[in-house]
Amino acid sequence: MAGSFLHIQIDKNLKLSLSRQVYEKIRDDILMGSLQPETRLPATRRLAKELEISRNVVMGAYDQLHAEGYIESSSGSYTRVADDTHYRQYRKTPKEIKILDVEGSSCDIEFKTGVPDLALFPRTLWGKYLKNAVKFARKEELTYDQPNGHEGFRKVLADYLYKSRGIRVLPSQIVITSGATQALFLTAKILYTDGCDAVLEDPGGYGVIEILKTAGFGLNPVKTNGTGFDISRMHFTRNTRLVYVTPSHQFPMGYTMPAATRIGLLKRLQDRDIYIVEDDYDSEFRYDGSPIHPLKALDPDRVIYIGSFSKVLSPALRIGYAVVPEKLIGRFSKLKQFSDAQSPLIDQIALKNFIQDGAFENHVYKMKKSYQKKRNILISTLKETFGSGVKIYGENAGIHIVAGFENRCFDLNGKLELCHNRVRIQSVEKHVINKGDHTHQLIFGYGNLTREEIVDGINKLNRFISVPGCS
Secondary structure (H helix, E strand, O other), rough: OOOOOOOOOOOOOOOOOHHHHHHHHHHHHHHHHHOOOEEOOOOHHHHHHHHHHHHHHHHHHHHHHHHHHEEEEOOOOEEEEEOOOOOOOOOOOOOOOOOOOOOOOOOOOOOOOOOHHHHHOOOOHHHHHHHHHHHHHOOHHHOOOOOOOOOOHHHHHHHHHHHHHHHOOOOOHHHEEOOOHHHHHHHHHOOOOOOOOOEEEEOHHHHHHHHHHHHOOOEEEEEEEEEEEEEHOOOOOOOOOEEEEEOOOOOOOOOOOOHHHHHHHHOOOOOOOOOOEEEEEOOOOOOOOOOOOOOHHHHOOOOOEEEEOOOOHHHOOOEEEEEEEOHHHHHHHHHHHHHOOOOHHHHHHHHHHHHHHHHHHHHHHHHHHHHHHHHHHHHHHHHHHHHHEEEEOOOEOOOOOEEOOOOEEEEEEOOOOEEEOEEEEEEHHHHHHOOOOOOOOOEEOOOOOOOOHHHHHHHHHHHHHHHEEEO
């Protein structure tokens, strides 16, 4: 009598263990009320015989149910359902979870921005540095550390920023983060006040727009002109707390902010409690001359400088950083601590040694040469295919360009990116707040494409792009 109401079906072909199957069936019946409190359960020997499985399997399931408080028993007594275990809102997890098709998953070629050439990631060499970081890590490097990050890594990073960017900074003012995304979000959180707003470039980064909105900021967009950020259009409110810019290589249009604009921006902020957030997301890859002198080097107390290694090495590393003014470093560090305690120390040690040994500089040089060739093929193919009907923006740096097409309007059927002929591409309009002025422009990210894929992708987009009007 006691075991007949369980109706347990065992499937020996499932990856789920037999004991887990028995446990889940009884647990689900208890939670849904099919097995009421005080209901007597069958003896383990009897249930095992009915199910034609080992008694140890049933005992394992009962032990788990007992440990979690679903059933109870006393010495010499029968096993019964515990009181107060019915939860009427409970729904069983389906046996099979259908995975929804991701939009655009059928695309073979993707002109995606912000992704480096993953085929050139130095797997073997990086593996060596990771192995050594683990092997030679001191005892104190394997435990909790200060939230700012590994001190040795921050010292190396401070030296690198001075040599490559001209930024004079103390290691104590650097906070290592999980990529630039966390650095920007933490920045937004420490600057946020009720009803505040942020001034930012338009177009700008879609991800940046979403981060600032999520942090609670109102958006105060400034339209870019022929050289990027147009400070003549910039206005502040009483609640403006930050100005977000990408002066070295404006995203997505690729402009470099002129010195006069940089100085003018800093002058406009004098005597205001407003900080500049400078995102230097890809200035390692500048094809004409050295990286641009950042705003942070001009006014270290006014600028929060954000960078990462995602576009140089791999997004999978999740190592970024923020160079924070002394006035804000305490609050920034505390928020980082409450966010995730610290970024992975082993990765920081490996990257410290990677930079110190010159391997990072060699890798950047190799990537620059590769990207420059890809960029040249991309531009030449666009011009050969579309002639004078295409205009190129932002070709002097980075791993993407923008192409504008005459007499075209990429409405993309109301979408901001599309997959056409198995090729995926974004419209600049995806990164625009006040939409309408960039409908004729597409973004060609080329970092993670081969030269053959670049040519093939443009050829497959040819018919779509060549048809006049809106698509």
